[in-house]
Amino acid sequence: MGMERLVVTGGVPLKGSITVSGAKNAILPLLAACLLSKNRVVLEGVPCLNDVRTMKEVLESLGAKIKWTGSVMEVDPSSITSVGVHPDLMRKMRASNLVMGPLLSRFGRVKASYPGGCTIGSRPIDLHLKGFIALGARIAEDHGFIEAEAFKLRGTEIHLDFPSVGATENIMMAASLAEGTTIIRNAAREPEIIDLQNFLNKLGARIRGAGLDTIRIDGARRLGKEISYRVIPDRIETGTFMVAAALTQGEVLIKNTIPEHVEAVTAKLREAGIKIREEEDRIIVSGQPGWNALDIRTLPFPGFPTDMQPQMMIFLSLAQGTSIITENIFENRFQHVGEFRRMGAQIQVEGRSAVIRGVSRLTGAVVQATDLRAGAALVLGGLAAENTTIIEGVHHIDRGYENLETRLQMLGAKICRTSD
Template sequence: MGKYVINGGSRLRGEVNISGAKNSVLPILAATVIGNNTSTIFNIPDLRDVEIMEKILLYIGCRVERTDNIIYVDSTSLDKIDIPEELVREMRSSIILMGAMLSRCGEVNICYPGGCEIGPRPIDLHLKALRQMGAQIEESHGFLLCRSNGLKGCEIQLDYPSVGATENTILAAVTAEGTTVIRNAAREPEIIDLQNYLNKSGAKIFGAGTSVITIEGVKKFQEVKHTVIPDRIVAGTFMTCAAITQGEVIINNVEIEHIQAIMAKLKEAGCLIYSNCTSLKVIGPNKIEPVEMIQTLPYPGFPTDMQAQMMALLSISGGTSIISETVFENRFKHAEELIRMGANIKIIGKVAVVKGVKELTGANVSAKDLRGGASLVLAGLAAKGTTVIDNIFHMERGYENLDEKLRALGADIIKVSS
């Protein structure tokens, strides 16, 4: 366990480079097991979740080599179908190994996943889709034993555009007999990145980024090299850091199209944003304006993973803002910690009413989850006095060297081991 100690009040200035997307690299690493081939993946972020996925791949028999931000995976030696419980419980994204392992081995034994406690995230959509394709799934004592005598392509209508269920279905369908069509599929950029990686290896997937994805099953795969897209949530977090500190920050290695919803709300809050193809400049306002309504939605709507950061920003706005969380039920845990720092926030079910205060004050607070932790860092950057944030392992799951990058922009932040 470690802590961040932040002395607030510094304006952030300078440039920051955005690393590869956590929510893209994890499904891609899971997909490396499918083809009985070799993969070289570039732009890998240095994150705890990536380490866990590496350990899983090593455990099931893959050869994994990492050099800086490059990972090489050779899945030809894969020889296990059991996924270690202690690793799965640390990271929710490990559940996408179900589809990948069924695709490769026709069998997998995995426990229910862990990860941040941000409300119920049932995997019933995953299981329903896999069963439609012919998987037999036994649920017992927190474990899922999945078997198949050969998955069959079919038409799958998702009840909700779940990212995880879409990814799991794609991974399972890659080697299935015939054609699979996923309707009401998630449209996130990370789905497109997964499609691009798989198609480079020999898969036949069409339509990622739309609500209808078609997968034609194949049996042969080839060596593949692929570069992961930049992390849109990390980009959005640094944009909000610039905004809350009245800073001026250039953010490099971004996909502008992926962050349009974030840009729109920051402009409403008074930010000036200038962009070109792969970078942007954010100039924070002298006075943060309230935002009438933020409603989290599946992509291309406003991302739930940016809700907490925007709450921190709006806590010192010049009026009242409304935030409606429609994706996860229990994603306002950071509000009570922001209140400890002087924020005026009322939670009514899935709605937060944020009345801006003149200033926040430093306090001892605790990160309850990944993005909630990021909101406390934001609050600490703007607060008067010193803020100490514990449980920073949550942030290390999704932000590469966050303290170092903020210090390079002029923030007074240090990481203290405990």
């Protein structure tokens, strides 16, 4: 396979309608949660992404049988024999650590290495491990491997130092078969946590409070109803398409979305002067010329999502006036700034803040995607820039966006994929 690139010729306002895929950050924990069941689970709305393929490989390596047809995935976890995840699979993707909670809960043991993923900052697994220890697990760490063992997990009260999404999900899954009641305080409140609660409860778990900062899990004896479940739409993909419409001064109808999940993005785009209309499961974005500069601070949900920070930064590069973005979640999440500058953006980084002085135009350049969302932002920049932009490191984009170029072409974008 040669080096793949996206070639974007800018200056075309996007017009038409686009349908949002199932959420990457919801499907990965749902797949991990299938390990808690003893029966077949059918998942609908599954996005065809590299990260989903990796999680499928992780489950299959443990002994699960999986059939994947279009956007429907059948998972049969009844034949699982292994409790060890291969280091190569752990290195491929950060979310592979989500199998630890379910395996520990169902089999009393799990062995895994430290996970990989995008290099956007430290995302320590220590909050996950502290949760397992509080539930009664013994943890041994040796040469980059983590082994957790528990004859029986017991419910307890856990206070997270930070509302980590992954730790909240892992502890919810571990506690769903524990003896007694577990209470997670300072829990993450993301929509993906609510989706996981709904899925686990359909399997037979007894969880309430997801979406609030306190979650209560009453341990169930077993999980394993045969169920089918549809994953929620991807809010970051929704936000990315919203910015694409605004940035190209186009008009786009975004279908299969939940407007409440992108309220922070909608509020900021409206503040910039973009017209947005919301319907039940649709959002219509009408771009306007000459939008306003903004100040943005990334925060855990319901604050402004860190996963939308690069897309908003390229949008603000063409705003009137000076904007400031403060990144409060990941310390290395400004790696894209150098690439944006190649396109003519005027951005200065000062610690955790980026000062963006709006310019009148961006110009095409050869740029490198440094991570998933930075890659998406470079595509958006290319759509708005003069001339042609060539984006390398496309594999990052494929981790989180399904057929991005094909779907943008349907809105009139001049974009194609090439390989050496």
